[in-house]
Amino acid sequence: MDKLLLFDIWADYAHFKKYYTTTSPLTFAIPPKTTLYGIVGAILGLDKEEYLDYFQDGKCNIGIEIKNPIKKTRINLNLINTKSAKLMSRIDNRTQIKTEYLKDVRYRVYFQHQDDEIYNKLKKYLFEHKSVYSISLGLSENLANFEFIGEYEVAEIDNNEDWIDVASVLRVDSDYLSKGDIDFSQGDREYYSDKVALEMKPDREVTDYGQIIFEGNGKSIRAKPKKYYELETGDKCLLL
């Protein structure tokens, strides 16, 4: 029987920049898996140039559950126009950028890591509410806080053919789940889809993007994945 760590992370505002937006930054609704690598790296104090070394070759599985309804807002930022600023810091004139933010976000993170040292250190730090570097959701001003929920035993269920209620976000372009395996008929659900980065090489070249389906208010989604994970609490999730 495997184990995983559960913790909540939240902030007043968050911004996970969509890689295909340049001048008007839009945000994903959920933190990409690679962002969570960075946050875990900051908690553990891994160097920002090296933390990705610890998350290569599928060593880390992460599930993301949306706890607060996804709300987006725009904040107009008055930034330095670096085209005319010497050293990018001597302000000649400014440029106003409409930036999309998420508001009052809270996510539950399911965390597994093959490296016991990383896993146990994270468990200890979450439990003691310690973080080596300051953590934020996407941008430095989105300072975040976290809470350890617990360590749970988890069973991997293979060759599933039943409909189950999944608490976490779902990847639909995988060999264990496709769009047809999701029951979109539940009336009180809002379904959204984003394509987010999942894996990244140490030089920050993204090697895997995933098509993610999630429910906007954080409700469960009924689906029929061939493979899923069941916690000792009975909660069911998919790990990215």
Added chain:
Amino acid sequence: MSTVDKRSELVFLYDIKDANPNGDPLDADKPRIDEETGINLVTDVRLKRTIRDYLFDYKDYNGKDGKDIFVREIKNDDGSIQDGKMRAKDFKEDPEKVLESCIDVRLFGGVIPLSGDSITYTGPVQFQMGRSLHKVELEYIKGTGAFASGSGKSKKTFREEYVVPYSLIGFYGIVNENAAQETELTEEDVDLLIEGMWKGTKNLITRSKIGQTPRLLLRVNYSEENFFIGELKNYIKLVSEKREEEIRDVDDYKLDITALINILKSNDDKVESVDYLVNPRVDFVNDGDEVSLKDLDKFTEIEL
């Protein structure tokens, strides 16, 4: 000068009356409002600007004697030597030198462009977006300007603006001792940061910011390595008999610090001390009783 070696968290409250704490440049320069909740917003960069300008104007971080501000308005430069190309070149070739002279890079980090590449320093000091502790209503003011809108006209132009009648704004920030090693942030720098927050807020004497008054500043210092409580500002509640939108003065409410005292107490073994600055007109309540910060365990007033 010793490098910062302990984690601390900051809470800073200041208020403003009949003015505009942070205009939205893409929305008629209105004060920023979270439309869903009626809460007034101030960006973290506005506060950082206040601190930088104070250190530049009053603390000699103006490019002389190896003391400088990295991110600043060109119009603030008072001499041709300082913005000369030579000096920019000096910086460009030596990021160490930027770190050594620019207090704002040591505090807030920065990106230093090099030919073909750049160096990024993560700031040990970070602030959240500032938020008012109560709902505010915008007021629209119209008046007569001092000048005509063009030459040859006989009438003066009208001017219009939006202000908040009153807003008590709260900032939460964190000082990270591990990131401080990278930028060699010293305790003296943090003292100047605190002075800049307090006095810089008072010293903004432009029309839209005049009357801003710092009301409370807390710095909670931790003895336990890497530990922090987080979101300290949220442990302070504003209590008033008036409707939130009707608050017009610091006399109209009290600050309930019961939750703050409780969370500090429950982490007693990890909290080393609490430094504070307070404006005498602020009233605090703990568990229903009036309380003074100087009577609290571990609290010490900062001398500016």
